[in-house]
Structure formats: C-alpha cells, structure tokens
Amino acid sequence: MPEPERSRPTPEQLLKQVEAEELHQRRGKLKVFLGYASGVGKSFRMLDEGRRRKARGEDVVVAAVQQQAPGDVEEILRQFEVISPRLGLASPCIDVDAVRRRRPAVCLIDGLAYKNPPGSQNSERWQDVDELLASGISVITTVNLQYIQEKQPQVEAIRGRSVGESVPESFIRRADEIEIMDAPPEYCVTRTEGGNRISDEEATRLQHQLSELREIALVLVAEVVDSQLEDYLRRQGIEQSFGTHERILVCVTPRSNASLMISRGKRQAERFHGELFVAYVEQDQMTTQDQETLARNLKAAREAQAHVDILHGEDPVAAILHFAEKQGITQIFVGHSLRRGWWQSLVPNPVDRLILEADGIDIRIFPHGAASEAQ
Amino acid sequence: MPDELADRTGHLKIILGYAAGVGKTYRMLEEGQQLAAAGHDVVIGYFEPHGRKDTIAKTEGLELIPRRVVQYRERAFEEMDTEAILARDPEIALVDEFPHTNVPGSDRSKRWEDVLVLLDAGIDVITTMNIQHLESLNDQMRKITGIQVRETIPDWITKRADEVVLADLTPNALLNRLDRGVVYAPEKAQRAKTNFFKESTLAALREMALRQTAHEIDVRNVDDSSLHPMGTAAAARSSQAQPVAAVQERILIHVTEAPTTAGLIRRGRRVADYLKADCFAVCVLREPLPAESRHAIERHLDFSRRLHIETRILEGTDEAEVLVDFAHTNGVTQIYVAKPPRSVVPFLFRRQLVMRIVRLATDIQVTVVADRRKRMN
Incomplete structure (x- = not known):
C-alpha cells in the first residue's frame, strides 16, 4: 500500500541530502541538446555553445563528433582542440583517460547514444560521459529522441523500425540543462532524405511521423523542466505549485460513478499531456459490497495508468486537499450524490468545503445517484 | 507567380518563445535568410532591433519595408506599413512581435490583424511571440510572473497558424545573456533579474511554452491521425494504447457580472480547445439588474466573442433552472461556473446556485473554476 503522506525529513535524511548536494557541486555539469530527428542541428548548436564558452575564456575541448559532419560544422570544429579518439578497436571511441588527464572545464561529446566497440572501458558512451562528470568535467552533448530507452516503444511504433543503441531516460533527466532543437518537420524531411527524391505521399507520411x-520530444523536455522546477521550489520551501502542468485527481468512493470519472480524467490528462491521480480516503465501516466496488474502481484506475493513492484522515476533505497541494493538483473530480437531500442544508457538505477551501484548483462535480439510475 | 496561386491564403508560421532574449527574432531572420538564399522573395515587414548586434547583423541583405509614421498626441510613432507590404507583394514577409498593439489612429488596432490582412493577400508570414501573450494563459501568467499582461492574443489566432515552432533556450543560458548585456542595457537587466527574470519564473514560462508547442502539434496531428495505425501521439504515449472513446464535449460557461468571470471564460476556452469541444458563454439576465452589472456582463460577453465563443443571453428569474434547461436542450456535457466568493452571505447564495445547478444537471458535469490570479510567493 502506498505511503499516505510524506513526513518531514529525519536528521539522517537531511545529512544524506547535504552529502548529495556536495557531491553534486563537485560533479561536472551536463547539458543535453535533444532533437527529434537527425538534421535538426543538434551538433551545430553544441559546437556553437562550445565556441561561445571558449570565447568567454572557458577551457573547452572536443572528444567526439559525428563522422559525416556537414560543411558548416567542419568549419567550427577547426577552432577547437580535439582529444583523439581511442583507435585500434572495431570502431573509434572516446579516450576517457586522455580526457581526464587533459582535465578541461568543458568537453563536447556528440552522439550520446553511441555504442562503444567491444574491448572498450564502458559499453556505452553515456557511461563514459558519466565518468567524466564524476571527475568534475562538464559535458555538453547531443541525443536524438529515438535513442531514449523509455521512449523507444513509442518511437518504434511511430517509425516502424527499431534502433540498437539507447540511453536510459533517467540519465537524461539528471542533466543540469536540456534544450530542444525544435524545427518544423519539412525541414528534416528535405535534410534526412538528402538528395534522394521522395514521392509527395511519402513526404507527407514522413512529416506526420x-x-x-516532435511532440513527444517537447513533452519530455517539459517534464524534465517541470521536475527540475519542483525540486527547486521544494528546496526553497515553497509548497505551492505553479500549475504549469495539468494534474487531475479523481476522488473515488464505493458509491461514485468511478468508471466515468476515471475515463474522463484519463482523457483530459491525455489531451493536456498531464498526469492522472486517483485517490480514495479510507473509511472504517464498509460493507463487503462496498469493498468489492472499491477494489474494482481502483483496478480500473491502475489500468488507466493513474497514480493510485489511499489517503487516511479523520477529515476526508482535509486529507484530499492536503494530498492535492502536495502533488500540485490542478483539477479535482468528485462525485456528488443526488439521493440525499443535504444539498439544501445550511451546514457545508464535503463538496461545498472542497469548493470553498481548494485554492487554485478546479472542482469538477459528477452527479450520481439519480443520474446513474437514469442512464 | 502563376495565376492560380493568386487566391491562395498565406502560410503563417509562429516562432514561440518564453521571454525576451531567447532568440525568436534571430531565428525569424535566420529563416528569412535561408529562404532568400533558396531563391524566395523575402522582405522584412517589421523588425524590432532592441539594439542587439547579432540580430541586426542577420538583417543584412534582406529588403526592409520602411515603417509608417503615425502621429498620436503630438508624438510620432512607428508602425508596420501594411499597405506598403501589400503594394510590394512579396512571397514571404517577416513580421516581429505578433501581439503588438498599434498606436491609436492606425488602420488596425493589433498587429495580428495586420498579419491576417497580409495572409489574405496570399503573402506568407513568419512572426514571433512569447507564451505570456496567449489569452487563455493570462491568469496563470499573472500567478507565475506577478504581471498582468495587457497585450494578449486570442488563442484562435494561433490555431490559424500552419506551424508553431519553439525557440528554446535554457533559463541558465538566458540569464548568462542577460548578464552579458545581450538582452537589455545593464541597469534594465538588473531590474529585470529581480522581477521577471528569476530562474524559477523562467523555468515555469519555458515549461508552458514547451507544452503549448506540443499541444499545437497535437491539434494539427489529430486531424489526419488516420495516417497512423496507433492514432495520435497522445494515444501512442499510453503503452496500452487503448483509444479513449471520443465524446463530443460541449462546454457551457456561465457568464455573470462577477470579476472572476474573465478567468472563467479563459479557462473554459482553454479546456474546450484541448478537448476539441464546442463552447458557449451564457448569461441569465434577471430583472431588475443594476446598470453596473449589466455593463460588466456585456463586457464579459464581448470578451467571449473575441475568443470565438458563441454567446447567448437568456432571461428568467431562476438562474439555475434557465441555465440547466438551456444546457439540456443544447446537448451540453459540462457547465463551468465561477468559484463562490469567500464572504458568507454571497457565498451561501452562490453555493446555493452551484448546488442547484448540480442537482438539476443530473447527467451534466459541473466545474467550479478556481481563481488563478493569485500570485505565488
């Protein structure tokens, strides 16, 4: 069962945090240029950034570039010191030890997803980068969306072909900075297909893909920015959320029309590229039938890929609002029974209280009772 | 140009950014240069140099249509000369600062209106704008930045664009530029840093711009999703890829004289856009209505129309009943109402209204929209 509330950190946790912070300070900084296709200009941007930093007096070297660099890239490349790759293996790879010995402030490494040849220190280039970062060297690198491991099933479904190399998404998410190269698809279509003429139909299909x-890449960067922003706000002790990201909380009870609420919540979350949460406030007395209904509802929630939480608390409204604030919820979906007549009562009912007390959160009320019988 | 192209509407491309200095104008000019180099007939319709050397250098070789001088209150202002561009009739015009408000006395009050004129004349336009000018995000922007943006652009205009492209830059890089005086003069840069250019503010704005760009792609993709067996990217994202049953949503926004109504309208419009829902703004006039309230309601209805929301004025004494009747007859699936005010007596009144709507609505969902204007710390 998921933990109901996150409690204040213990002294041990705080110490760990401080240690992690110190380690982070010593670590080199990672900047990633992300593209959704080849030909969007990632390498150019990486080198351009390196050039600017060099002009500002930073010690910048190049440790890896793509083999077939376009002409404009080659020209910039001449302005850099290049650490020769390790040769003698099946294919060239970064000479990590040589870079370490040279100890630049910043190292430019193109093609983060590159697979190192057998016999090299690390099997993947991102592991080389990780080592350089650990030894205090900052890295600027490039990656194409199709190589991000967790995105590969989606990308393959869209493109209809798979690639061998991959970089774990967690590594990308740990980057200090991530920037997207956003160019319209037709630009890439002409670029990627080079001189080969393709039919209009083929071009349209390719553009659509x-x-x-491009959409997936933008959302990925938005998510990275969002979690970085959240970390920052948490460190500053700010509990509130900017509401930049739609997060929908569906509150289910055994009686609410949960399947409708969850399906609407899922749709809304999908359309907004947002997140879906489903929560239930634990109650003591429940009939067996209620328990079964609830179990069914929570199963439906998990199937909808919602984050499912069970909340505890004497006061259900307070428990919901506390959870909502912690998670930066922007919309709460709640059922409202039409059977009982307490809507007329002057004593605020739970829905009233949610409406009144929720700060900056939309409350969507799903009538049930009369409605579900009518359907 | 062949004759059959004469009737064609121009292609509109928006380069979206999240703050001054991210490189929107630079990007616009760079594309202009590339297009000109590829043999297209490109002119600069309007360009705001902001004294930035790199940007100014990018105009070199491109034809610049001189600005028009407009006299207002004995001062001279410079605006884009739309008529001169029309007369020149280029293939592509570069027009900076899409949301700009023209000085009174100009032919059109907004630059985006000028751009629509160019498009209607078959001229392609590449333009620039920042995310904070988007009307439906106005309340959230105020919450994030503490600034009420006055120069807004209705969302439907961006839907009119064939393409929205993001000019991305990390806040860190932007702050570096600011420090080096690339964006503003030093004293202005210092002031900017304590207000708008805080790193957290920039990160939030950037996230909004990224999400908006993804949304703009999504709405353009959904229409031809038949091309792809998995449907939209949104559907492909969920690993089970079970298509959610398409429900044609219809959203009714309850317009009153309350000051929170503008925020309610923006939010309703935004959700409707995301759900591809129809959207109505409806008010119930009750007699007697003080002149002040009547004016406020008219203002809100006007605002709705500017956002391309269909408006209706209904009459009756029982607000909830009239509203829900209308909703039922018109196949409305969601009713949007404002959050009741905090003070007790009006709260009881509004709460009664909300609860009566809920009770009467039976199969319609009711959303109480939060007041998003409050600045966070």
Missing part, C-alpha cells in the same frame, strides 16, 4: 516524434 516526425511531428509525432
């Missing part, structure tokens, strides 16, 4: 990939 690319724009879906």
